[in-house]
Amino acid sequence: MNEITKQIEARFLELGVKVETSEIDTKLDQLINKFKVPPEEARRNVVNYFLKKHNIPKSDFFTARETAQVKASDIKEDGKWITLRCKVVQLWDANHESLSQAGLLGDESGTIAFKKWSKANLPQVEEGKSYLFKNVVTSLWQERFSVSLNKTSEIIPIAENIEVGTTITEFSGAIVDVQSGSGLIKRCPECNRALIKGACGEHGKVEGKYDLRIKAVLDDGEKVQDILMNREITEAFTGITLDKAKEMATEALDQGVVLDVMKNMLVGRYYVVAGKKLDRFILVDSIKPDVKPIEEDITRILAATSMPFAVEA
Ligand SMILES: [Zn+2]
Incomplete structure (x- = not known):
């Protein structure tokens, strides 16, 4: 307790305010010993009391603290x-x-x-x-x-241009959802954001330009992973080019038809994806069918079918 008193007194002195040691002691003693408040909470409480009393903004008291630089x-x-x-x-x-x-x-x-x-x-x-x-x-x-x-x-x-490190992540699992905002979309010509109902969150109603992408969710049975495929990867992976997607939308009079087709193609199948991790997404560089579950299935089928033979023998 004595230590806390000293620290509080010293910090207030730095700000040009003399706080009586006995007054700090009394308040701390009451909180810690009488009301059983944890010491750190008592410290905050007492500091706030004197900040208020001497009309010192909280930020002045706390900014002097230098925090450690971490990665x-x-x-x-x-x-x-x-x-x-x-x-x-x-x-x-x-x-x-x-x-x-x-x-x-x-x-x-x-x-x-x-x-x-x-x-x-x-x-x-x-x-x-x-x-x-x-x-x-x-x-x-x-x-x-x-x-x-x-x-x-x-x-x-700072003048320096920091190189941002990226680690390539791999994830394998079943595609459990292809999310809205996938398939044929329109982007704002100004800021490249995907338009929602023909409007950009920043620039309002704009004449959008078409793009193709897939936002999907993979599930490996334990955890889920969001993935993002750009136009290039989407075209190669689904065989649906941007032009083809536009044709499909024109024929169906509905842009959403592309998303429906992609959903049918992908949901429920197993894939291995690799790419850079950006926040909660993997930006897919490569995606291929995962053969593991199929191999496991074969092993299971073989195991099951060999049983009766074993019994017969
Ligand atoms: Zn915009």
Whole structure:
């Protein structure tokens, strides 16, 4: 307890405020010994009390803390304050007003998603530029890590162009879904986003240009994996070219027919995919039928059929 008192006193002194040692002691003693509050919570409580009393913004008190610089792929703990040296790999639609920017950061070790809150009042970052992100906090949601940039964070542009490391991932399993937004789609000519009902989230109603892609989900019986195939891979894999897809849509008077055909072709079949991992997706470089389940089936059939013979013999 004595140690906590000393730390609090020293930190307030740095900010030019003298807080009485006895007053800190009394408050800590009450919280810890009388109300059985855990020491860390008691510390926060006491600090907040004196911040309020002396009218000091919380951010002033906490920013002085220097956080350790870590690699994107080393983030394995929730709620940890860190510093990252990263390039902005991708910006996503920040589709909530409390969010000012969201996207993907990357360094030599890999990538990590980020969120920048509007109330943090931080400068905008640009895709393809590198920055030092000081005092960001890690969070874990649905088994994936990300970092949050808030009031006490700092963004410092750096001249260096960081090479973002990518690791090739392989996954094999059955395609259990080909998602909407697959097949023949239209993209915004300005920003290349896929249009939803003929409109871009950023640029509104636009004359879209056609593209072909597949967003699908693979399941290996234990976990699921989202995959993304661009036009080139989709054409080679399905045999349906962009021109053919347009023809199909014209004939059926419905763009959705391409998605239906692809669903019928793919759902329920086993594949091995390989490609770069980008957030929750594998960007497919290669996809081929997985022969393993078939071999297993044959083994099972052989095992089953040899039984009666064994009995006869
Ligand atoms: Zn657009």
